Each structure stands twice: as structure tokens, then as C-alpha cells.
Amino acid sequence: AQSVAQPEDQVNVAEGNPLTVKCTYSVSGNPYLFWYVQYPNRGLQFLLKYITGDNLVKGSYGFEAEFNKSQTSFHLKKPSALVSDSALYFCAVRDNAGNMLTFGGGTRLMVKP
Amino acid sequence: KAGVTQTPRYLIKTRGQQVTLSCSPISGHRSVSWYQQTPGQGLQFLFEYFSETQRNKGNFPGRFSGRQFSNSRSEMNVSTLELGDSALYLCASSTQGAGTEAFFGQGTRLTVV
Numbered sequence: 619a620q621s622v623a624q625p626e627d628q629v630n631v632a633e634g635n636p637l638t639v640k641c642t643y644s645v646s647g648n649p650y651l652f653w654y655v656q657y658p659n660r661g662l663q664f665l666l667k668y669i670t671g672d673n674l675v676k677g678s679y680g681f682e683a684e685f686n687k688s689q690t691s692f693h694l695k696k697p698s699a700l701v702s703d704s705a706l707y708f709c710a711v712r713d714n715a716g717n718m719l720t721f722g723g724g725t726r727l728m729v730k731p
Numbered sequence: 732k733a734g735v736t737q738t739p740r741y742l743i744k745t746r747g748q749q750v751t752l753s754c755s756p757i758s759g760h761r762s763v764s765w766y767q768q769t770p771g772q773g774l775q776f777l778f779e780y781f782s783e784t785q786r787n788k789g790n791f792p793g794r795f796s797g798r799q800f801s802n803s804r805s806e807m808n809v810s811t812l813e814l815g816d817s818a819l820y821l822c823a824s825s826t827q828g829a830g831t832e833a834f835f836g837q838g839t840r841l842t843v844v
Contacts (some may be wrong), residue, residue: 650830661735661821661835669781669830708774720766720789722773 622711622722631699635666639694640691641709651692652707652710652719653683661707668692679703699729732808733757735824735836743842749810752839756803762786763805764833765797769818777820780805781827811839817843 621644632638643649650669654662666677672695673685685696692709735754736755744750756763764787765777776789797807803824809816819840823833 640768650834654835659837659840661837662739662823664832664834667830667832700763712829717829718776718779718789719823721766723773 620711620713620717620720622709622720624646624707624709624722624725626634626725627723628726628728630730633701633729633731634698636701637694637696637703637727639727640710641692642675642688642690643692643711645710645713647714649690649692650712650714651683651685652712652722653681653692653694654678654708654710654721656706656708656724665694665707674725698709699727701729703727704729733832735822737820737822737836739839740837741840741842743833743844744812745836745844746812746814748812749808750812750821750841751806751808752822754805754807754822754824754836756805756822757834760824760826760834761803762825762827762833763799763803764823764825765805765807766821766823767791769817770822771781774821777807812843814843817841 623642652667653665668675668685675683711718738753739805762777763764767775778789786819794810799805821838823835825831825833
């Protein structure tokens with residue numbers, strides 16, 4: 619069975635500083651990895667995905683994520699955080715059989731001015 | 732292109748009643764998935780439909796059911812509502828393929844009193 623772990627319930631960072639939101643996964647075969655963001659009372663918005671190729675994936679709003687196969691990780695990063703980045707972030711994985719997306723528990727990102 | 736539309740946005744029901752939630756996917760998307768989001772349990776997968784067939788099912792009791800119509804619109808039904816069914820129910824649509832991202836609606840907030 620596939621699974622995703624987001625070890626931090628909350629990440630606090632000062633505006634202008636780099637941020638990292640951690641994600642590790644477990645899946646059979648090659649993983650398909652996704653990051654989503656959720657603002658209050660809204661659905662999830664797609665940020666970026668890894669399918670194959672370059673381990674550094676760039677996405678929306680200046681976010682990027684680094685795929686590390688040996689560590690089974692897919693951490694979300696941004697060089698300079700904005701207060702408006704404060705939201706709930708979800709990592710998700712799907713196996714190459716195309717089964718359903720499995721989400722991590724979510725990490726709340728708080729960016730302080 | 733219109734996004735995923737979920738109706739209604741908010742719903743208040745009494746214990747023991749039943750409820751039907753609706754989801755209209757993005758035009759051309761044939762896969763529709765449903766998720767339950769609660770503060771304690773995070774995002775839990777309910778089921779996925781593709782071309783009117785249930786392709787995957789999560790670990791929920793039989794009170795939770797769904798269906799998909801020939802135009803890809805989907806409904807989910809919860810019978811004999813319990814207080815613990817209070818949650819944000821999210822629908823997501825996608826094209827076929829393990830590497831395709833899912834697009835989420837804004838959700839239906841169900842409150843059971």
C-alpha cells in the first residue's frame with residue numbers, strides 16, 4: 619500500500635527566509651508525486667508534480683520541490699517566503715498503476731512578517 | 732475552462748438523515764474522486780469513478796456510496812448520518828494517467844447536528 623508522511627504539523631518561517639516543507643513517501647514501483655496547497659475554506663490547488671526526469675521540479679508561485687529517490691523524499695521549497703504563502707500544504711503520491719492519490723496529513727505553513 | 736463545481740457549498744443535516752452531494756468535473760475529465768477532510772483525520776479517500784465505474788474504494792462504511800453518470804458528473808450519498816460525518820467533502824477530477832494532476836472543487840461543508 620502506498621503512503622505519505624509529512625513529519626511536521628506546522629512550519630514557522632520569517633518572511634524573506636527560505637522555507638522547506640518535508641515529505642517522504644512509500645510506493646511500489648516508480649512514484650508520481652504531487653504538492654497541493656489549501657487556503658481556508660477552499661479546495662486544494664495544484665502546485666507542482668514529479669513524474670520523471672530532473673529531480674528539481676519548479677511549480678507555481680515560486681515553489682519548487684526536490685525528488686530524492688534514495689531517501690524517498692519530495693520536499694517542497696521556496697527561496698524567499700511571503701506572508702501570503704501561509705496555508706496548509708499537502709504532499710501526495712500515486713503509483714504507476716494509476717491508483718488513487720494518497721495524501722499526507724498536511725503541514726501548516728506560517729510565515730510571519 | 733470551468734473548474735470543478737461542487738454543490739451545495741454548505742449543508743446542515745440532522746442525525747439519521749441522508750444527504751446527496753454533487754460534483755461536476757472539468758470538461759473532458761472522466762475520472763472523479765471524492766475525499767473527506769476533517770481536522771483530526773486529514774484527507775481520507777472515499778472512492779474514485781472512471782467512465783461510470785467505481786475503480787477504487789477507501790475504507791469507509793457502506794453508508795457512503797457514490798455513482799457517476801455518462802456525462803462524468805458524480806454524486807455521493809451518505810445515509811443514516813452520524814455526528815462524525817461532519818466534514819468538508821472534496822471532489823477532484825482528472826484525465827486518465829498516473830502522472831496527471833487532480834483538480835479539486837471548493838468542497839461541500841457538511842454539518843450534522
